[in-house]
Amino acid sequence: MTDQTTSSGSTPLEPGVSLDKGVHPTGEAHVPAAPVAGRGEDLGSRPAATPVEEAPVGAGTVDTAGPAVGSGAAQVASGPVSSSPVAPVAPVAAPVEEAAPAPVDPAVVPAETDAAGTVPADAAPDAAARAGRARRLAVLAAVLVVTVALGVVTLLLFRQSRDAREVASYYKPSSAPMSAARTAGRLLFSYDYKQIDKDFAAGAALTTGTFSKEYAQTTSQVVRPVAVENKAVVEASSVAQGLVDADPGRATVIVFVNQVTTSTKVTGQKVDQSRVRMTLVQRGDRWLVTKVEAL
Secondary structure: OOOOOOOOOOOOOOOOOOOOOOOOOOOOOOOOOOOOOOOOOOOOOOOOOOOOOOOOOOOOOOOOOOOOOOOOOOOOOOOOOOOOOOOOOOOOOOOOOOOOOOOOOOOOOOOOOOOOOOOOOOOOHHHHHHHHHHHHHHHHHHHHHHHHHHHHHHHHHHHHHHHHHHHHHHHHOOOOHHHHHHHHHHHHOOOHHHHHHHHHHHHHEEEEHHHHHHHHHHHHHHHHHHHHHHHHHEEEEEEEEEEEEEEEEEEEEEEEEEEEEEOOOOOOEEEEEEEEEEEEEEEEOOOEEEEEEEE
């Protein structure tokens, strides 16, 4: 059988195929064969390709050549496949449902958290700064307390030491309270009827507190009338004294007093020896009598 070719030198036709798309000489309908890539057929004359289901991923390439001829079975192209391989598709994970957050009681949520219980981004630095300030304040307060305590203890120790030295100095015969007691023993119990008011005023100047009133009342109402009537002259002297008790600014002294009395009722002189307990207090730079008790 002789091959028939087109005048333009195209690819030989299959045996028994007419040049024009008509009827086969046998009388059967003519169905063009599927063109093969690279053989020069006019791609515009190809019928629409039948959609082909996508092959499974990784199964290789799929021929999308053309429709089946005759019985409708799919033809596999004899030439190389021009389509690119299908890229593998990563499996899609099933969506995971997030658990709903537990309800938060606003009353127990700290100030630096929101209603959901999460800490805002800017809350952490603020909380750290507040914690640092709190620690510094605590350290400062502790240092201040210790400093104040040490100052108080030091002051108390200083005062105790000073008071102890001061009280110890009272026992000296030349100390201020001992000298005041010696002078008071002489002036309080001496008087002369000729200048009795002056003598009582000198004694009253050494007293203080309630004892001033007691001394003024006794000398004016009891001693003065008798001294004037008997023309009495009493001269007292402190022959000895001793400190029996003392605190800072306060002292108790035993004074031994001798009194020599002359009057119209006695012949010569009368000597009386007595002991009195005097309590003296410091008023400024002076020591004054606040109490006198006869022993």
